[in-house]
Amino acid sequence: MVERVERSGLQVAAELSNFLETRALPGTGVDAADFWQAFSALLHDLAPQNGALLQKREDLQRQIDEWHVARREQPHDPDAYKAFLEEIGYLVPEGDDFRIETSKIDPEIATVAGPQLVVPITNARFALNAANARWGSLYDAFYGTDAMGSLPTPGGYDRGRGARVVARARVFLDDTFPIEGASHADVRRYYVDQGALLVDDKPLANPAQFAGYTGRAKAPDSVLLVNNGLHVELLFDRAHAIGARDQAGLADVRMESAISAIMDCEDSVACVDAEDKVLAYSNWLGLMKGDLEETFEKNGAQMTRKLAEDKVFNAPDGSKVTIAGRALMLVRNVGHLMTSPAILLRDGSEAYEGLMDAMITALIAKHDLGRPGGNSVAGSVYVVKPKMHGPEEVAFADEIFTRVEAALGLEQYTVKLGIMDEERRTSCNLKECIRAAKHRVAFINTGFLDRTGDEIHTSMEAGPFSRKDFIKRKSWIGAYENQNVDIGLECGLRGHAQIGKGMWAKPDAMAEMIEQKIEHPRAGANCAWVPSPTAATLHALHYHKVNVGAVQEKLEQGGRRAYVTALLDIPLAAYRRWTREQVIREVENNAQGILGYVVRWVDQGVGCSKVPDLNGVGLMEDRATCRISAQHIANWLHHGVVTEAEVGEVFRRMAEVVDHQNAADPAYRPMAPGFNGIAYAAALDLVLKGREQPSGYTEPVLHARRLEWKAA
Numbered sequence: 001m002v003e004r005v006e007r008s009g010l011q012v013a014a015e016l017s018n019f020l021e022t023r024a025l026p027g028t029g030v031d032a033a034d035f036w037q038a039f040s041a042l043l044h045d046l047a048p049q050n051g052a053l054l055q056k057r058e059d060l061q062r063q064i065d066e067w068h069v070a071r072r073e074q075p076h077d078p079d080a081y082k083a084f085l086e087e088i089g090y091l092v093p094e095g096d097d098f099r100i101e102t103s104k105i106d107p108e109i110a111t112v113a114g115p116q117l118v119v120p121i122t123n124a125r126f127a128l129n130a131a132n133a134r135w136g137s138l139y140d141a142f143y144g145t146d147a148m149g150s151l152p153t154p155g156g157y158d159r160g161r162g163a164r165v166v167a168r169a170r171v172f173l174d175d176t177f178p179i180e181g182a183s184h185a186d187v188r189r190y191y192v193d194q195g196a197l198l199v200d201d202k203p204l205a206n207p208a209q210f211a212g213y214t215g216r217a218k219a220p221d222s223v224l225l226v227n228n229g230l231h232v233e234l235l236f237d238r239a240h241a242i243g244a245r246d247q248a249g250l251a252d253v254r255m256e257s258a259i260s261a262i263m264d265c266e267d268s269v270a271c272v273d274a275e276d277k278v279l280a281y282s283n284w285l286g287l288m289k290g291d292l293e294e295t296f297e298k299n300g301a302q303m304t305r306k307l308a309e310d311k312v313f314n315a316p317d318g319s320k321v322t323i324a325g326r327a328l329m330l331v332r333n334v335g336h337l338m339t340s341p342a343i344l345l346r347d348g349s350e351a352y353e354g355l356m357d358a359m360i361t362a363l364i365a366k367h368d369l370g371r372p373g374g375n376s377v378a379g380s381v382y383v384v385k386p387k388m389h390g391p392e393e394v395a396f397a398d399e400i401f402t403r404v405e406a407a408l409g410l411e412q413y414t415v416k417l418g419i420m421d422e423e424r425r426t427s428c429n430l431k432e433c434i435r436a437a438k439h440r441v442a443f444i445n446t447g448f449l450d451r452t453g454d455e456i457h458t459s460m461e462a463g464p465f466s467r468k469d470f471i472k473r474k475s476w477i478g479a480y481e482n483q484n485v486d487i488g489l490e491c492g493l494r495g496h497a498q499i500g501k502g503m504w505a506k507p508d509a510m511a512e513m514i515e516q517k518i519e520h521p522r523a524g525a526n527c528a529w530v531p532s533p534t535a536a537t538l539h540a541l542h543y544h545k546v547n548v549g550a551v552q553e554k555l556e557q558g559g560r561r562a563y564v565t566a567l568l569d570i571p572l573a574a575y576r577r578w579t580r581e582q583v584i585r586e587v588e589n590n591a592q593g594i595l596g597y598v599v600r601w602v603d604q605g606v607g608c609s610k611v612p613d614l615n616g617v618g619l620m621e622d623r624a625t626c627r628i629s630a631q632h633i634a635n636w637l638h639h640g641v642v643t644e645a646e647v648g649e650v651f652r653r654m655a656e657v658v659d660h661q662n663a664a665d666p667a668y669r670p671m672a673p674g675f676n677g678i679a680y681a682a683a684l685d686l687v688l689k690g691r692e693q694p695s696g697y698t699e700p701v702l703h704a705r706r707l708e709w710k711a712a
Helices: 014-024 032-070 078-088 124-134 138-144 159-176 274-289 353-365 390-408 430-436 448-458 475-490 510-516 533-545 548-558 580-604 623-638 644-661 678-688 699-711
Strands: 004-007 010-013 114-120 135-137 190-193 196-199 210-216 219-227 230-236 250-256 260-264 293-298 301-306 311-314 320-323 328-332 339-344 350-352 381-385 415-421 441-446 498-501 527-530 609-612 618-621
Touching (some): 004 032, 010 014, 010 032, 014 032, 014 274, 014 353, 032 078, 032 350, 032 353, 032 390, 114 533, 124 274, 124 301, 124 533, 135 138, 135 533, 138 159, 138 250, 138 533, 159 250, 159 533, 190 219, 230 533, 274 353, 339 353, 350 353, 353 381, 353 390, 381 441, 390 430, 415 430, 430 475, 441 475, 448 475, 448 623, 475 548, 510 533, 580 609, 580 618, 580 623, 580 644, 580 699, 618 623, 623 644, 623 678, 644 678, 678 699
Parallel strands (some): 114 260, 260 328, 381 415, 415 441, 441 498, 498 527
Antiparallel strands (some): 004 010, 010 339, 135 250, 190 196, 210 311, 219 230, 230 250, 311 320, 609 618
């Protein structure tokens, strides 16, 4: 039984009330009684509007289902389909051109292009790692991954590999910071003379790339360089193990890596009650106050992690220059859908979790505003809002934060909004979505997996979808990615906001990432998601090769490359000449990923996992990946491509595979041979009840089953 206290008509879980009153509110200047009164008004006043927007989603989905069912035996008519969507209000008229009016934006959002991390806020160690991933060692990134084509040999330092790392880093320096008539590979001395960097008495080809140094000018401890707005620090240590063998004493090349990091309260966490929410809010509080620490054991030693300090250098003109030591932190709230048992309204119903997140994460961010060395130099709070469907829901988010700002004594538009372009009704109405929050927009980002999950659910009745790998090859996905960039630029985001791209899902495949992910900055994205600090360091190489600002300027001149009609090209299977082996293999791939993710979510409360696929390749899985896999099987079940009996048999076999893959985890509970655990039931629910889930989301099933597990 949850212990509750009454606060201004709310029944609040005691641990949440205690956290807010004893930890979050003190130091903000907000009176507790005033806070609860405003919070209660927010939750009660906006709940009907929130519910009505969710009902509109269902009403539109019902009409779309009926349209497809009535025309199932007819050839698909794109023009008639588009006209129908306009008639029911799914597509809204596109208004005149405009430019966003967002103000007080930090350079990491507005002008500096670079990698972005997304990390579960409930894991303090991961959150600190992400915040501190502003800087990373290029030597370590090359040495410890397959970035050079192979993995390091276990058991001690490999001198030959170390030499190849140094050589590879020197190639990067030559490409990015060339020296007049010389190569970094041959340099014996870096020094500063009369405000200029000299390398064996030769200047840089572009002297303006020298940004500062530490130590003595004639023998600096470090040299700071800058290219495309990103910094690189050369560290010298003439007695260091590597430096001693390096003729210039260059001990490391430190890359400015994760420019920004999203502290995630949504897809990568498993927060189902007050206990979980307090953990999430506590870590966000520690980050905003700057005092979050985490002690852990690594290789038999106790270690304590805390937020990194800023870096101070001597500027070329003799002044001091401070460079941020931490990524700019954004916080991702949950969407409009879910409610939370942490707070009950007057009628006994659960409060909408998105409204809770808005009020509490903004309250906590007040600790940062104006704090020396804080997160936002510009005095802004950055909130990413996911899974919104269309302009009305974006306008509702804008209204929420206007109410929050008034309640907390913040200037209007202090809270900046990140719009996840991951639901089809948002993609198809993106310009109007941006217009609905034109004073707040600081970020738009594509999300292929959620977007595909919504595509399948929205068009469930249209017919069976292609296999997942073939869905990625359909024309709509390229149109979706291009339109996101083009409309963002059309609405004035260049130089004012981030246009982002999605996650690299293979955290161990860094060589492949280096080869492929350069396409994101080439596509005009000034941030793109990476799965680890090391990946951020390697992805930073791409932003030195590509000047994203120049790419965006060129794209702006070319106009849109895709329009709504292309986004409505449903990726159905063109030919259904699949063998049973191909069908079952597709279901196996989906089922194994679902089970590998869900069993940790339900049994261990882990919201984001590296789940090995059937070939043993570790893939980052969160609710978005789970959504697409579950909806795909549900679609094939509905259209008779596969039977429920076949799905059940595949799930049992894949449960055994997942059990084997997790055999070394002492906290893991096997699903076989009983197949009667809560986690296994949850995985089956996602598929067998997939058609009836709101927008195909996984949260209702996962939350219910996790609460069942915690109660048991």
